[in-house]
Amino acid sequence: MSAILQAKDVTMRFGGLTAVENFNLSINSDELVGLIGPNGAGKTTIFNVLTGVYKPSEGEILLEDTLINGLMPHEVVALGMSRTFQNIRLFKDLTTIQNVEIAYNNDIHYQLPHALFRTKKYWEEEEKAYEECKKLLDIFDMGDYEMTKAKNLPYGQQRKLEIARALASKPKVLLLDEPAAGMNPKETSELMETIHFIRKKFNLAILLIEHDMKMVMGICERLIVLDYGKTIAAGTPEDIRKNPDVIRAYLGE
Amino acid sequence: MKLFFQQVINGLNSGSIYALIAIGYTLVYGILKLINFAHGEIMMFGAYFSFIAAATMDMPFWFVIIFSMGLSAILGMLVEFVAYRPLRQAPRLSALITAIGVSMFLQNVSLMVFGADPKVMPRIFPNVVFNIFGIEISSITLITIGLSVFFMILLELFISHTKQGRAMRAVSENQDAAILMGINVNRTVSITFLIGSALGALGGILYSTAYTNIAPTMGTMPGLKAFVAAVLGGIGSVPGAMLGGFLIGMIENMSKAYISTTWADAIVFLILIIVLLFKPTGILGKDIKEKV
Amino acid sequence: MNSKTKKAYLLNAVAVFLVYIVFLTLIRFKVLSNYFGGVIILTCIMMIMALSLNIVAGFLGEMALGHAAFMAIGAYLSGFTSIAIMNAFPTAPALLVLIFSSLVGGVAAGIAGIAIGTPSLRLRGDYLGIVTIGFGEIVRIFFINFDPLGGAQGLKGIPRLTNLSYAYWITVLVVFLIFTLGVSKYGRAIMSIREDEIASEASGIPTTRVKVMAFTISSFFAGIGGSLYAHYQGYIDPDKFQFMFSIEMFVIVVLGGLGSLTGSILSAIVLTVLPELLRGFAQYRLLIYSLALVIMMIFRPQGMLGRTEFSLYHLIYVLTNKREPYKKGSIDGGKSS
Numbered sequence: 067m068s069a070i071l072q073a074k075d076v077t078m079r080f081g082g083l084t085a086v087e088n089f090n091l092s093i094n095s096d097e098l099v100g101l102i103g104p105n106g107a108g109k110t111t112i113f114n115v116l117t118g119v120y121k122p123s124e125g126e127i128l129l130e131d132t133l134i135n136g137l138m139p140h141e142v143v144a145l146g147m148s149r150t151f152q153n154i155r156l157f158k159d160l161t162t163i164q165n166v167e168i169a170y171n172n173d174i175h176y177q178l179p180h181a182l183f184r185t186k187k188y189w190e191e192e193e194k195a196y197e198e199c200k201k202l203l204d205i206f207d208m209g210d211y212e213m214t215k216a217k218n219l220p221y222g223q224q225r226k227l228e229i230a231r232a233l234a235s236k237p238k239v240l241l242l243d244e245p246a247a248g249m250n251p252k253e254t255s256e257l258m259e260t261i262h263f264i265r266k267k268f269n270l271a272i273l274l275i276e277h278d279m280k281m282v283m284g285i286c287e288r289l290i291v292l293d294y295g296k297t298i299a300a301g302t303p304e305d306i307r308k309n310p311d312v313i314r315a316y317l318g319e
Numbered sequence: 320m321k322l323f324f325q326q327v328i329n330g331l332n333s334g335s336i337y338a339l340i341a342i343g344y345t346l347v348y349g350i351l352k353l354i355n356f357a358h359g360e361i362m363m364f365g366a367y368f369s370f371i372a373a374a375t376m377d378m379p380f381w382f383v384i385i386f387s388m389g390l391s392a393i394l395g396m397l398v399e400f401v402a403y404r405p406l407r408q409a410p411r412l413s414a415l416i417t418a419i420g421v422s423m424f425l426q427n428v429s430l431m432v433f434g435a436d437p438k439v440m441p442r443i444f445p446n447v448v449f450n451i452f453g454i455e456i457s458s459i460t461l462i463t464i465g466l467s468v469f470f471m472i473l474l475e476l477f478i479s480h481t482k483q484g485r486a487m488r489a490v491s492e493n494q495d496a497a498i499l500m501g502i503n504v505n506r507t508v509s510i511t512f513l514i515g516s517a518l519g520a521l522g523g524i525l526y527s528t529a530y531t532n533i534a535p536t537m538g539t540m541p542g543l544k545a546f547v548a549a550v551l552g553g554i555g556s557v558p559g560a561m562l563g564g565f566l567i568g569m570i571e572n573m574s575k576a577y578i579s580t581t582w583a584d585a586i587v588f589l590i591l592i593i594v595l596l597f598k599p600t601g602i603l604g605k606d607i608k609e610k611v
Numbered sequence: 612m613n614s615k616t617k618k619a620y621l622l623n624a625v626a627v628f629l630v631y632i633v634f635l636t637l638i639r640f641k642v643l644s645n646y647f648g649g650v651i652i653l654t655c656i657m658m659i660m661a662l663s664l665n666i667v668a669g670f671l672g673e674m675a676l677g678h679a680a681f682m683a684i685g686a687y688l689s690g691f692t693s694i695a696i697m698n699a700f701p702t703a704p705a706l707l708v709l710i711f712s713s714l715v716g717g718v719a720a721g722i723a724g725i726a727i728g729t730p731s732l733r734l735r736g737d738y739l740g741i742v743t744i745g746f747g748e749i750v751r752i753f754f755i756n757f758d759p760l761g762g763a764q765g766l767k768g769i770p771r772l773t774n775l776s777y778a779y780w781i782t783v784l785v786v787f788l789i790f791t792l793g794v795s796k797y798g799r800a801i802m803s804i805r806e807d808e809i810a811s812e813a814s815g816i817p818t819t820r821v822k823v824m825a826f827t828i829s830s831f832f833a834g835i836g837g838s839l840y841a842h843y844q845g846y847i848d849p850d851k852f853q854f855m856f857s858i859e860m861f862v863i864v865v866l867g868g869l870g871s872l873t874g875s876i877l878s879a880i881v882l883t884v885l886p887e888l889l890r891g892f893a894q895y896r897l898l899i900y901s902l903a904l905v906i907m908m909i910f911r912p913q914g915m916l917g918r919t920e921f922s923l924y925h926l927i928y929v930l931t932n933k934r935e936p937y938k939k940g941s942i943d944g945g946k947s948s
Contacts, residue, residue, distance in 0.1 A: 117813065143815035151813070157806035159918070160799075167796070168803045169814035174796045181795035182788050188795070195796075235815045354737060405909045412674075413912035416865050419858055420904030427898040543744070543854065550741050585752040588745035592731070595742055599734050 069128075070095040070271050071116070071147065071239045076125035076135075078108075078115050078295075085111045086295045089125070091273075095238065098265060098272045100282040103292035104315060109275045110152055112292075113241050116273075117149050118142040129239065144172060148232040149241035152275070154224050158217035162208060162227055165216050166199040169234035173198075202230045205267075206260065222253045226260070233264060239271045240264075246278055254278065258285050283307070291315065324454050326576045327569070332460045332529065334568020335467035338561045339522035340545030341552070342474065343395075343515030345560035348549070349491035350511050352411060356418040357398055358519055359542020360425035365391040365520025366440070366527040366537065367433055373441045380443040384466075387524055388517040395516025396509050398425075404505070429535040437534040440527040463525045470518060471561055478557065483510060491555065544571075544584075547591050553604025562602060619924035626923055627783055631776075638775070647887075648775050649843075654883040655782040656840050661863040661875040662789045663832030668861060669870035670798060671825045672805030673732070674740035677747030678833055678860045681720040683852040684750065685834025686841035687760050689716030690769040693842065697770050709772040713781070713838035720834025721827045723750075728826035732819070747857050754849040765848040766841075773843035781839060785832055790872055792828065801825045802870075866907060868914030873921040878914070 073091040077084065086108040093099050101109050114120045116127060118139040127135045129145050137145075148169070157165050174195050180188045203209045206226040211219060216227060225245055232240055245261070246254040258281060265272055276282045282289065283303040291299040291306060293315040299306055306312055340362055347355040368387035372378045378386065402421050406414045447458040478484035489497040490507045498504055526541055527533045544567055552563025570590055574583040594602065634651060637643040660682060667675040692712035696703055731742040755763045792798050800821045803811040812818045841847050859882075867878030882900075889896045 119809070119813075138817070139809075139812040140815050140817045143813065148815070149813055151810065155807045155810035155813075157803050157810065159806055160802060164799055164802075168799050168811070168816065171796045171800055172815050176796070178792075178797060181797055182791050184791055192795075231814060352737075354740075402905050402909075406912065409908070409912045412865060412869070413908045415674075416862060417905050417908040419862060420901045420908065423897055423901035424905065427901060431894060431898070539855070543748075547741070547745070550738070554737075579756075581756050582752065585749045588748050592742050592745045595734060595738055596730050599738055 068095070069093060070130055071273070072126075072128040073112075073116065074126045074128070076112075076115060076122045076127060078111055078120060079123045084295055086115065086292075089292075089295075089297060091290065093239065093271045093273060095271050096265070096269060097288065098261075098274065098286050100286035100289045101273060101275045101292065102277075102279070102282055102289060106294075107292040107315075108295040109292055110243060111295075113149060113243055113273075113275065116142075116241065117147065143169075143235050143237070146236070146238035147241065148235045148237040148239075150225075150228040150232050150243055150245060152243040152247065154228055156216040156224055156227060156231070159215060161213050161215055162203065162219065163196070163199055163212040165227055165231050166202055166234045167195055169231045170195050170199055172235060199234060202233055205264065206230050222249055225249065226257070229260075229264075233268065236268075237270065239273065242272060242274045244275050244277060246276065246281055254281055261285065321453050322576060326572045328454065328456055328460060330569035330572040331565065332463050332568070333572060334565035335464050336522050336525050336529070336564075337541070337545045337548045337567050338471065338564025339467050339518045339525070340541060341549040341560035341564045342471070342557060343519040344546050344549040345552075345554055345557060346487075346511050346515045349555035349557075350487065350494075350508055351403065351407075351414070353403065353414050353418060354546070355515075356415070356542075357421040357425055358515065359538030359545070360422050360429070361391055361395050361398075361516045361538075362519040362523035362526070362542060362545075363429060363533075363535065363538030364394055364425065365516075365523030366533045367429060367438075368520065369443070369524040369527065370438055370440055370533050373443050374438075383443050384521065384524060388520045391520030391523075392513045392517040395512040395519070399508060399512040404508075426535050426538070433533075433535065435535065437532045437537075440531050440533055442528070443524075444528060459528055463529065466521065466525065470521060474514065474518070474557065477514075483507070487511060544587065547587065550601055551591050551594055553601030555605075556601070556603045559601055559603035615924075619922070622924050622927065631779055634775070634779070650884060650887045652773060652775060652778040652839075652843050654880055655778040656836050656843070657860075657863065657883045658782055658876055658879040659785050659832060659836035659839065660860050661867065661879045662786060662872055663829045663836065664860050665864050665867075665870065665872060665875045666789060666792070666801070666825050666829040666832075668864050669868075669872075669875075670793060670801040670805065671822060672802075672869070673822075674736060674861075675743045675826075675829070676740045676854065676857050676861055677727075677743035677745075677750075678829075679852040679854070679857040680747040680750035681723060681830040681833035682837035682840065682856075683754060683847075683849070684723050684830075685713075685716035685720040685837030686847050687716075687754060687766060687837075688719040689713050689834070689838035690766050690841040690847055691760060692716070693770050693772065694766075694768060705770075705772045706777060708770070709777060709838075709842055712842075713835050716838035716841075717831045717834035720837065721831035724827040724830025725823060728823045728830075732822040732826060744854050744857070747852070747854050751849055751852050751854075754852075761847070761849075763849065765846055767846045769841050769845050769847070771842060771845040773839050778839055778843070781835070785835060786872070786876065789832065793872065797821075797824070805870075862904065866904070866914050868916040868918060870918045871914070871916040871920055874914055874916035874919075877916065877921070 069092040071091065071093045073089055076086060076089040078086040089112060101112065103109055115122045118137050118141065122135050126133060129147055132145060134142055134145060157168065174191050176187050176191045200209060200212065203212060208223060208226060211223065216224065219227060229242065229245060246257055249257060261272065264270065274286065286303060289301065289303055289306045290297060291312050298311045298315060299309045340358065343358045344355060347353055365387050368390045369383045372383040372386040398421055402417050403414060406417055444459050444462050449456045478487060486502045486507045489500065489502055490504055494504060545564065548563035548567040549560045551566060552559030567587055570587055571583050574586040578586065638648050660678065664675060664678045667673050689712040692715045693708050696708050696712065727746050731739060734742055754760060760766050800816045803814065803816055804818050804821060808818055863878045863882050864875055866882065867874030886896055886900065889899065
């Protein structure tokens with residue numbers, strides 16, 4: 067089993083501040099890895115570096131043996147890695163189905179003239195896109211909301227829609243930034259099931275940031291713990307639970 | 320070399336006028352995040368008010384200035400109260416369109432009241448030409464620069480040393496926090512318009528004494544250029560507006576003297592664009608980055 | 612294409628044709644004066660300008676305040692082209708010359724759009740607005756100083772090829788094309804940038820390229836509008852394309868409702884025809900106009916139609932069945948706010 071996503075000694079500096087230092091990561095193609103750490107530990111910065119929002123100051127990021135640091139976020143998406151955001155970023159004034167269709171755009175194969183003059187190809191491709199995106203929404207039980215504007219969805223649905231949208235670009239690696247933030251325990255456990263389900267169905271590698279320790283321990287096979295930008299521990303949930311450094315980082319001395 | 324220094328003087332002259340008008344744009348933008356398109360028209364009204372005081376009432380120059388600045392300040396506050404205040408919570412674009420509407424409205428009111436024919440501004444300042452090492456400086460130029468700098472210093476003192484000035488800065492930093500600190504935002508906005516409009520009117524008076532013509536459309540171009548000056552210096556920053564004003568005045572006069580009269584305006588805009596492309600918030604503006 | 616869509620298309624086609632016949636007959640039998648025919652042509656041109664601006668202002672959500680510059684480029688280049696063609700082939704068919712030179716004007720404006728959009732679309736909001744004002748002024752000053760195209764006197768002697776029929780049908784075509792652009796993957800990509808640029812990029816949309824594309828298409832159609840204008844007036848005055856003219860177009864788009872194409876159409880009609888009707892009160896005309904603008908913004912800031920689209924099919928359905936049909940709605944989809 068080869069690694070699908072690798073980070074080698076990635077360091078990210080902003081001026082004098084080192085947000086992430088010598089971060090290493092290797093995820094296999096069907097693994098679910100958790101990234102945890104206290105607030106400000108640099109978790110979201112790592113997501114931003116991995117997905118091309120920031121260019122790392124040092125180090126290499128490999129997606130299936132392709133060097134991706136320095137690429138634009140949309141190029142990273144095209145190579146097979148997509149993400150969600152901690153503070154939900156939906157296309158608020160567009161409908162639920164449009165939100166998903168936008169991420170499906172790269173699989174819609176018609177050119178501008180087809181669209182402008184409404185050729186047969188346009189109708190076929192749009193129909194196909196609609197069907198596929200509808201299926202994705204159905205996985206999240208959101209088919210009924212297809213014509214609702216994203217801003218009018220309940221909070222939990224908005225979180226799910228973000229995942230559906232991230233899946234529409236057919237990723238091999240999915241990065242989830244606190245997907246359960248703000249959800250109640252019932253919604254959280256449902257979400258965990260859904261994450262398990264999509265991982266199997268789409269054969270995904272998932273990297274997950276989470277605050278909810280219970281959720282992370284229950285769902286992830288491997289954990290990486292960050293504190294002040296440094297990796298302080300890595301291993302199975304059991305190892306992490308016992309690790310004195312982790313306890314110190316979370317509870318203080 | 321003589322020509323160069325002559326142009327520096329001319330640049331300072333028109334630059335100080337642009338700076339005065341630019342301050343109005345920058346103050347309002349800093350507080351309301353609104354491009355006050357009507358500011359050029361306030362300046363135009365300032366010129367007409369001074370014309371009324373000087374030509375029909377035959378008043379001394381200090382009265383002309385106070386009269387015009389005072390009436391324009393009231394006009395500016397009125398515009399804010401009637402047109403902008405109801406839109407405080409509306410999308411910013413609506414406020415922008417309203418500002419455009421107000422600008423057209425004021426222009427047409429002046430067209431109806433004063434007529435389309437340009438008026439000739441009477442000479443309110445003595446015009447004596449000094450010759451210093453072969454460079455000609457008129458007393459009007461000296462008064463223009465002197466008055467502008469005087470009021471700019473006054474404004475800086477007001478902003479940094481008075482309670483109301485601090486309130487203005489607080490509202491422009493963070494309106495919600497300012498409210499929580501007990502600052503009366505409405506009053507602060509009114510005072511901002513008062514100051515901006517008064518300085519704009521002074522710009523109008525000085526502009527019309529320099530070019531002697533007053534017309535309903537006279538506010539558009541200097542207004543646009545003063546706005547460019549505010550953006551160039553970093554919109555929202557008062558020192559930025561002053562710097563931008565002087566820079567625009569310099570650039571304009573230098574291009575007129577050394578490159579071409581007809582291309583001067585294009586050069587001004589080109590420099591603005593180049594600066595914005597490299598420093599999107601202007602020379603003294605703060606950088607803002609969106610957090611992911 | 613399902614049967615509902617087909618019906619809607621057919622219905623719109625019939626309506627468009629009927630409107631054309633009605634206007635033609637009214638003018639033929641002198642119910643409407645030739646002067647009013649001219650007003651219709653100007654309305655058509657303003658519709659093209661407003662719709663094309665709506666691509667950038669409404670779909671992309673950016674403040675573009677230099678649209679008149681692209682119209683000017685289209686007007687000058689197309690005018691120059693048709694003058695050259697008419698000199699070489701005096702008997703060339705009018706429609707062909709008009710179409711060819713309009714395409715030249717449109718492409719020239721589109722290229723200018725790429726040249727201006729590529730560097731400046733990195734800026735957002737007010738700053739982009741300012742840069743586009745700047746470019747607009749530079750273009751105007753260029754034409755004033757560029758003597759081969761008439762300089763300050765303007766370009767004269769352009770064949771007056773634009774008549775009511777040509778203007779009408781070219782406008783219909785432009786409306787159709789901009790509408791189809793909106794309801795396609797390209798339209799969705801453009802709107803996603805308006806909603807959230809970072810999320811759009813993270814969804815695989817090459818935002819920089821899409822922005823420049825939107826800007827270019829918008830400029831292209833503005834060039835077409837400019838060409839119709841030049842061939843209607845017969846001469847071009849560079850002073851026509853001052854920045855207030857760009858602002859006027861922007862106002863039309865905002866009053867119609869940002870992102871609503873039918874809103875732009877409605878607003879272009881109202882704001883072009885109304886001033887003509889008020890010609891008797893010439894001196895109060897702009898006063899009323901500006902007052903109306905302020906009042907409108909205070910009481911209906913989202914514009915006449917907000918972001919919804921008016922649909923003839925939908926209207927007839929509601930009138931006959933008295934209930935809301937399933938509706939794919941506005942270009943953004945969903946119900947109006």
